[in-house]
Every structure is written in structure tokens, then in C-alpha cells.
Amino acid sequence: MRKTWSGSRIDLHIDLDASKGRRSALESALRDAIRQGRLAAGTLLPSTRGLATELGLSRGTVTAAYDQLVEEGYLTTRPGSGTTVADIPPETVPSPSATPRPAGPRHDLRPGLPDVSDFPARAWLAATRRVVAGSRSVVLGAGDPQGRLELRTALADYLGRTRGVVTSPDRIVITSGYYQSLRLLSAVLAQNGARAVAVEDPSHNVFRGVVQHAGLATAPMPVDAHGACVDALTHEVDAMLLTPSHQYPTGVPLHPSRRQAAGAWTRTTGGLIVEDDYDGEYRYDRQPVGALQGIAPDRTVYCGTASKTLGPALRLAWMALPPQLVKPVVEAKQQADLYTESLSQLILADLITNHAYDRHIRATRLRYRRRRELLLTRLSGVKGLTAHGVPAGLHTLVTLPADWPPEDQVLSLCARQGLALRGLSELHIDPRGRPAGLLIGFAAPPEHAYRPALDALFSTVQELVASLK
Template sequence: MRKTWAGSRVDLHIDLDAATGRRSALESALRDGIRQGRLAAGTLLPSTRGLATELGLSRGTVTAAYDQLVEEGYLTTRPGSGTTVADLPPEAAAPPSASPMPAAPRHDLRPGLPDADAFPARAWLAATRRVVADARSAMLRAGDPQGRLELRAAVADYLGRTRGVLTSPDRIVITSGYYQGLSLLSGVLARNGARTVAVEDPSHNVFRAVVQRAGLTTAPLPVDAHGACVDGLTQGADAVLLTPSHQYPTGVPLHPRRRQAVAAWTRSTGGLVIEDDYDGEYRYDRQPVGALQSIAPDRTVYCGTASKTLGPALRLAWMALPPELVKPMADAKQQADLHTENLSQLVLADLITTHAYDRHVRATRLRYRRRRELLLAGLSAGTGPTAHGVPAGLHTLLTLPADWPPEDEALSLCARQGLALRGLSELHVEPEGRPAGLLVGFAAPPEHAYRAALDALFDTLRKLAAGRK
């Protein structure tokens, strides 16, 4: 039976130049593919018989082209192993215009990133096997814009049990990350007539920009030692974006009296609270503070995410919504990307319902608590940076003494020392005159590399202290 392209063991795209001879065209196409990096070292090429059939060439032509490229060093061949692309020096294989990838920092202390090495791979794989075995057809069907019911039910139960959230599966919408959820919600609010959203100052500048891109005005709410100064809500805001359990970036929780004031504001004005509970699972000295949503459930959008517990690349987040916002949000989600990918939703639902997710959170909570304690223990008491915030989350804010070098110089020195972290100034609406500060994440480095990261940080702080005015 004649071999066809559809039965080929290895697929390979070859564009032959009709203006040149067939063998020469094949050699040039393969040579260019290797030089341009489209055919990487170790790539297995089709057999001479298979490629000849696919391209309509004689087998002798293909064999001769392979032999020529073997002689030139582009290909290697071993009996019984087929023909593969040779491992060429980078300058020979890469295109002339190729630019090097930016080097990763030696010590990743950026805020908000979990330890990727702590990802519960074994539990995730076991859950994936169960999902594929039990729900294969459901996994491959088109999804629900609101999110898989299995995950919405698991999340509703989990939030009620661990964060005190009052919700149900029909009031949950699953989004591809908190970024998308906030973007969709901002658009819904703008279409419903909202004009102004009060936002903590300082706060995450990326999310402030998300709200503004929807056409909404952001009004700054100053933050002090008790969290956001919510008295400013009386000045006409339609909604307020808060991080009440662990304010980003200062790390303080919203004071109970201010929580009650926010709830009273929603009742008197009909205003909406957007609660970003980005790392609410991670409190180290006591039981985590419950969600603000529990005292104003019909006027609060509770936002949670797996980015701090499992990893930001999973793009899984959820919103517990007031009833009137569920359909508009599901419609917005459908218009944005139809639905969040099914398999990861079903796997996360399995992790939650089997309590593997709880076990992972507890294990990482212990690990991150120890890391935070090591960070604080290494700071010079009284003469160096001041640490802010309660024992919680994945980062600590360090404000720098007024007579130290300015923040931009501090960040430049950190970068030269191989440290990746974040400055405080850019998180303020008006950075001029604000205290200099560094946001130090203590979760991202692998366990074996954390002490080296701290040593590099402390060495950098000593150099900054030596350069005081």
C-alpha cells in the first residue's frame, strides 16, 4: 500500500523553491530551517522514504540531500536511530537578528510570588488522572462562561469554610485570573452608569490602571496604620476597591471600625465594595481575618485567586457576586473568551473537595512563616529599614531611613547585586515626597536558595547604610 502524508511518522514543513533544482532546494530549505532555529538540535527528521513520498521527490534525491547536510555538519545519522539535527554552536544555528533572552535575577524577591518548587505536583497529577478518567467528555466539551459547576460548588464551600464568605455556586463566576475578573467587572460597572471607584493609595498600580481603562475615574483613599481611610467614601464614589485582610503594599488589615464604616456606606449609598482577598489564606500569628464580604454580602464582590497558593501561571480566580451582577459578569466573560479552560477548573475542584488544597496551604503557611521570621531577624534593629504590616502574606514592606540613598539608587544597587524586588514609590498616585521603600517577597526563592537570597539582601542594605547622607 502506498504511504501517504497522513500516515507519516514525523511531520515536517518544507517549502521548496521551484526556481532551483529539487535536491538543491531541499538542502537549502533544511539548512535554512536549522540556521533559523525552526529545526532545533535533536529534532528527528522523517525517513528518506517518508519525506520523498510527502514532497513528491525520488528517494535518491532526499538521500543525497541528507548525505550532503551530514557532510556539512548540519545533520547526524546513526543506524537504527534515524536522522537528527546536529547540535551546532549558537552562532551557527541562531538567526543573525536573534537577541539574547534577558538574564533571570539570581535572587527573586519580588512580592506576591509563591515558591514554584512547593507546587503540589503529586496531588495535582493524581487529581488530573481522576478527572481524565471520570470526566473526560465533560472536560472536552465547551464550558460554561460562569465556570464549571464543580469548581463553583467547591469554591463556594471552601470560601464559606475558610474565609467566612456568604455565597453559593450560582453566585460564583470563574475568571482567567484576577486581572481579567477586575477588567470585566470594571466594564460592567461603567456600562451600568458608575463613574468613580475609590482605590487605596498606595495600591497595586496595575489594577488601578485596569479600572481606569474601563473609563472609570479612580479616587485615592489614603492608607495609614489602620488600613484605608474610608471617610473619603462620602465624596461620591460608586465603588471602592479594597484589600482589607492584608493591605497591598503596607501589609496592615483594615481596622474593625473601618470595616463597619464601609458596610454602613454600602447601606446608605448603594455603593459597591470590591474586595481583593489576594493572599487571605496566609496569616501566621493567628486565624486569618475573615472576609469583609460577610458583613455586606449583597453589596460586595469578593475576589480570590489561586495565584498566591498554587501559581500565577494557572490563571484561575473567582468572584463571589451580588445576585444582580452574576448575569452581566457571565455575559462579559462569554464575550471576552467564552470560558476559562475546563481541565484546570476540574482539577482544582478535585483538589479542594479532597482537601489536598487545604493541606498544601497549611504546608506553605508554615514554610512562609519561617521565611518571614528569618527576614525580620536579619534586619538591623533601630538603624536600618523599618518593617511594616502584620505577620501575613508573601511580602514585607521595608521603608528606608530618610538619610539613606533615594529609592531609585537602592533599586539599582539591588539589581546589580542580582536581587529582583519592587519599590514603593510607583504604587502611590503621587510618588513625590513619599517615603522610600522596598517590597521584599519572601516566598518565591526555592527553599535551598532562600538564605543566599537573604544574605545578598542584607549585604545590599549594609551598602546602602554606608552611603547615607
């Protein structure tokens, strides 16, 4: 029979085998629960009186069962401390369909990832206390598909102040990430009759896939030393997807003349610009370049995220929309997942309002600048490797010499040394005849692990160079 300990400090369902005596059934049930790990080491069990009442047994039966399991080493008891589960390893029963989870890389140099060990935990906890101390119905009640007004208000001020974005709280929509932002926009565009979107080449292949999944064609815009060639676009498109502050993956900003060309294009054609400002806060040699959205706020969707500043697991991003897109995007958001989790929105709003978010970005900006400089210093000692892009962002693109092994072989060798990087080829729409390269992230490792990661990387590079002689 199934019993539950509703009055104890833990909730646990146990089966008492009716074919056994009561004491034996209780001993077996507790023994199995401990062996299987359902009762963890150190768990405080109910008193003999409490458990006897819950299970409808005599107190003597429960006392005898406890005593037996103490003798067998499954339980420990100390006067005044009650009876607890002993520290014994649980049984492990492998599942025939289970696949071992691969271990993470020893050295994480993937692009686009921040150092989450730098997460502003103290400021976040202080903001959490302030938020939770408020009205519980406000904090934990049903959310708004558009996002919490507190965060939208804070963002409207912050984005205007730091990125030159022209917007207001009623034109901002909160999402769970840029991936969702782009998916909502693509769906709305397709529903409104759009057929094609211009994308940078190279660009993030996952996001190209999001656009294509909505039924939209993608037209390539070549990228050169001045960013996307928006003035050379020959396809008829309904929207243009750009990373103007720090082109992904080449790292160059969009030239002022091309910014003007993009603004002229949207005014002439009525097309939409989607601006992915994925790491615009991080510029190391000057003030960050302002958002492109300021040139044409009524024809540009500005997209930002907390993934690069705080951490990707927070799942917080935002769109500053032209007025005509707010309603259809909010409706699409409601259909997608109703609304984004509220508590984190309120905490981020508090951080922004109290300028803790600004302080965190300034501090990480200094650390990441030093890391980038160290990476470039190490790169300068290797003949043939060429770094690209302005001092910005969380990664550096390095193109490989023509006489090196193919890119996939270089990545495989790095992986065998425990290094996680990303290759350039998969980011090209057609990689044939295009240069091979590596995207080296310099932000992800904790501070103490960054130099060992570079040591491992350049040891591998030297091994490659030696093999070519």
C-alpha cells in the same frame, strides 16, 4: 516545489528547487533545514523508501542524498536505528528589529509572588489523570462564561469553610485573574451609571489604572495603622475597593470598627464594596481573618485568586457576587473572552474537593512564616529600617530612614546587585511628602536561594549604611 512529509513521524514543509537536479535539490533543502534549526538535532528522518514515496523521487535518489549529508556531518546513521539529524549548532540570523530579552534578576524579592518551585506537581498530575479519565466531551467541550460548575461548587464550599464567604455556585464567576475581575466589575459599574470608586492610598497602582480606564474617577482613602479610613471618606462614591485582610502594601488588617463602618456605608448608601482577598490564606500568628464579605454579602463582591497559592501563570481567579450583578458580569465576561480555559478549572476543583489544596496551603504557610521571621531578624540588625504590618501575606513593607538616599537610588543600587524589589512611592496617589520604602517579598525564591537572596540584600544595605557615615 513545496512538499510535505505527511506520512512520516514529523510534519515538515521543504522547498525543492526545480532549477536543480532532484538529488541536489533534496540535499540543499535538508541542509538548509538543519542549518536553520527547523530540523533539530536527534530528529529521526523518514526511511529512504518512505521519503521517496512522499516526494515522488526514486529511492536511490533519496539514499544518495542521505549518504552525502552523512559524509558532510549533517546526518548520522546507525544500523537498525535509522537516520537522524546530527548535533550541530544551527545558524543564527539576527533580526534588525529584535531587542535582546533582558535576563531575569538573580534574586527575586518582588512582593506578591509565591515560590513556584513548591507547586504541588504530584497532586496536580494525579488530579489531571482523574479529570482526563472522565468524559472527553465534558473535559474538552465548550466552556461556560460563568466558569465550570465543578469549580464554582468546590469554591462555594471552600470559601465558606476557610474565609467565611456567604455564597453559592450560581453567584460565583471564574476569571483569568483579579485584573480581569476588576476590569469586568469596573465596566459593569460604569455602564450602570457609577462615576467614582474609593481606593486605598497607598494601593496597587495597576488596579487603580483599571478602574480609571473604565471611565471611573478614583477617590483616595488614607491608610493608617488600622487600615483604610473608610469612616473618613468625604467623597461621593459608588463603590469602595478594599484589601481588608492584609492591606496592600502596608500589611495591616482593617480594624473591626472600620469593618463595621464599611458595612454601615454600603447599607446606607447602596454602594458596592469590592474586596480583594489577594493573600488572605496566609496569616502566620493566628487563624486568617474572615472575609469582610460576610458582613454584607448582598452588597460586597469578594475576589480571590490562585496566583498567590499556586502560581500566577495558571490565570485562575474568582468572584463571589451579589445576586444582582451575576448576569451583567457574566455577559461582560462573555464579551471579553467567552470563557476561561476549562481543564485547569476542573483540576483545581479536584484539588479542592480532595483537600490537596488545603494541604498545599498549610505546607507553604509554614515555610513562608519561617522566611518572614528570618527577614525580620535580619532587619532588626539595621538601624533605621522599620518593618510594618502583621505576620501575614507574601511581603513585608520596610520604610527607609529620612537620611537615606532617595528611594529610586536605593532601588537602582539593588538592581545592580541583581535584586528585584518594589518601591513604595509609586503606590501612593501623590508621593510628595510621603515616606519612602521597599516592599520585600519573601516567598518567590526557591528554598535553596532564599538565604543567598537575603545575603545579597543586606550586603547592599550595609553598603548604603557605610556610605552615610
